Amino acid sequence: MKEECQSGDGGTMNPEEILSALREISTPTLHEVMGKRNAMSSSIRPLWPSMAVCGPAFTVQARPGDNLAVHWALAVAPAGSVLVVSHENDNTCGGWGEIASVAALARGLAGHVTDGGVRDAVACEHLGFPIFSQGISIKGTTKVHLGQLQVPVVCGGVVVHPGDCIVGDYDAVVVVPAQEAEEIIARARDRDAEESRMMSELRKGALTIDVLGLRETLERRIDRPL
Numbered sequence: 001m002k003e004e005c006q007s008g009d010g011g012t013m014n015p016e017e018i019l020s021a022l023r024e025i026s027t028p029t030l031h032e033v034m035g036k037r038n039a040m041s042s043s044i045r046p047l048w049p050s051m052a053v054c055g056p057a058f059t060v061q062a063r064p065g066d067n068l069a070v071h072w073a074l075a076v077a078p079a080g081s082v083l084v085v086s087h088e089n090d091n092t093c094g095g096w097g098e099i100a101s102v103a104a105l106a107r108g109l110a111g112h113v114t115d116g117g118v119r120d121a122v123a124c125e126h127l128g129f130p131i132f133s134q135g136i137s138i139k140g141t142t143k144v145h146l147g148q149l150q151v152p153v154v155c156g157g158v159v160v161h162p163g164d165c166i167v168g169d170y171d172a173v174v175v176v177p178a179q180e181a182e183e184i185i186a187r188a189r190d191r192d193a194e195e196s197r198m199m200s201e202l203r204k205g206a207l208t209i210d211v212l213g214l215r216e217t218l219e220r221r222i223d224r225p226l
Contacts, residue, residue: 004056004080005165011182015056018181022165023054025188027172029195033187034180040156040173043134044113047121053111053130053168055082057160057175061148062116064090065139069147074100076149079108082166086153087116091134093141094119101129113166113173115155132168 004015005022013021022030031039046052058081062069065087073083083104087095096112098120104112111130117137118124124131134156150162158175160166165176176184198211209215209226219225 004078004163005176005181006163006178013182013185018165018185019054019056021185021189022167022176022181023052025167025185025192027167027169027174029188029191030167030174030176030184031172033184033191034174034176038158038175038177040113040158040175041115041134042172044115044132044156044173045134046168046170047118047131047133048125049170051130051132051168051170053082053113053132053166053173055080055110055166056178057082057084057162057164057166058109059150059153059160059162060085061151061153062087062095063145063147064088064116065093065095065141066143066145066147067093067095067141068143068145069149070095070100071143072147073149074103074107074109077107077109080110082111082113083109084153084155084160084166085112085114085116086155087114089115089134091115091117092137093117093139094137095141096131096133098123098127101127101131105129111166111168113155113168130168132173 005018058077060073095116096118113132117135118133163178
């Protein structure tokens with residue numbers, strides 16, 4: 001199975017170049033150039049504001065309230081992976097905490113994204129391991145259900161395949177399909193360049209209705225010129 005973000009057929013960027021490029025692009029920009037798709041639910045938030053994550057998805061299908069599959073993933077996921085864990089949208093238990101974060105750092109993992117809950121929030125922040133979750137819960141988990149690794153999972157309302165590129169910042173977590181990554185990066189760079197031009201015009205006093213091409217639409221709606 002895929003274990004790293006890759007360019008599509010005929011692409012010129014290697015996986016490390018793709019990840020390096022994605023780290024320089026904001027999640028809103030990626031969301032926009034993907035046709036406003038693949039943003040995880042806004043309920044999945046970073047554990048602290050300055051956190052960011054970028055890496056290939058190592059997917060984990062766990063059960064609500066059970067994290068045996070998470071510990072399995074901690075034993076076998078390649079360095080640099082982002083663990084994307086589905087607890088079937090149940091955040092009532094803390095399926096990840098300080099122990100898992102220490103283990104993940106030692107294994108060289110890049111981050112953890114889950115639709116479940118986490119605990120030991122302050123300790124995890126001090127460790128600095130990137131965690132995006134759907135809440136904090138101190139309730140313990142069972143370790144009974146094996147779950148599945150490296151299968152498509154639904155996390156935050158988005159289908160994530162093994163090897164898809166996961167990009168998270170304070171705004172959101174987005175999923176960049178591995179085979180589309182290079183094309184998406186090119187579109188994102190074009191969008192960022194255009195937005196830079198817009199910012200320059202705005203700083204000179206231009207109006208957003210003109211920079212964004214909204215004047216005609218607005219005047220037609222209010223039935224008078226501005």
